[in-house]
Amino acid sequence: MKVWLVRGTAVCLVTLFFAGVAAAQSLNNSPIIFSSGVWDVHRTTDAMTDATVCTSIYKNQFGIQLGENMLTIAIADGVKNVQLRFDEAAAKPLRLATKSEFQNNRIEVTASDFAELIDSRRLRYQVTTGTNDTASGDIDLNGVFQTHDNVRAGCAGNPIAAPEHSAAMVDTCTPGLRDRMSRKGIAPQDIQDICSAQASE
Numbered sequence: 001m002k003v004w005l006v007r008g009t010a011v012c013l014v015t016l017f018f019a020g021v022a023a024a025q026s027l028n029n030s031p032i033i034f035s036s037g038v039w040d041v042h043r044t045t046d047a048m049t050d051a052t053v054c055t056s057i058y059k060n061q062f063g064i065q066l067g068e069n070m071l072t073i074a075i076a077d078g079v080k081n082v083q084l085r086f087d088e089a090a091a092k093p094l095r096l097a098t099k100s101e102f103q104n105n106r107i108e109v110t111a112s113d114f115a116e117l118i119d120s121r122r123l124r125y126q127v128t129t130g131t132n133d134t135a136s137g138d139i140d141l142n143g144v145f146q147t148h149d150n151v152r153a154g155c156a157g158n159p160i161a162a163p164e165h166s167a168a169m170v171d172t173c174t175p176g177l178r179d180r181m182s183r184k185g186i187a188p189q190d191i192q193d194i195c196s197a198q199a200s201e
Helices: 024-028 099-104 111-118 144-152 175-183 188-194
Strands: 032-036 039-045 052-058 061-066 071-074 081-086 106-109 122-128 134-140 169-171 196-198
Touching (some): 024 039, 032 144, 052 144, 061 144, 106 111, 111 144
Antiparallel strands (some): 039 052, 052 061, 061 071, 122 134
């Protein structure tokens, strides 16, 4: 995951909840059931129903979560509008953030865009944030098709060893952004998980 500084504001992934996907703190300690490319499937248990919850995580970054019907990309400063581009095709038209995206500070890739994502190898996105800055990113979709199949199948199987690509982390958040997340009630351990990113190879 690439992180840019846009007009002095760090663009950092913030861990959020969404329907059908487990919380980041639970995921952080959950077993990896399946791995393909740069995606890992974690298995957790819903505390209220005891149902199995399957979530695919991108490069050990808990702010990017793939469920059965949706990919979410958390954006620290909120989302006003969204533009997506798959592979080398032309970018999708700019659209306003949905009510859920606006309220939950995240991009939600659903419906036909989600179907296109599953069959793609690269996703680029650009948003206007709640502070009127521009946040953009480039996500490697290598392995997303296979891990999505595992999520749909209920992530059955025995835990596997953590893949090598989850090592070598660097801090991607400024002190100011860490402070804003703390004031929003995000737990210190979650902030540490959010602000840890893989070092560039």
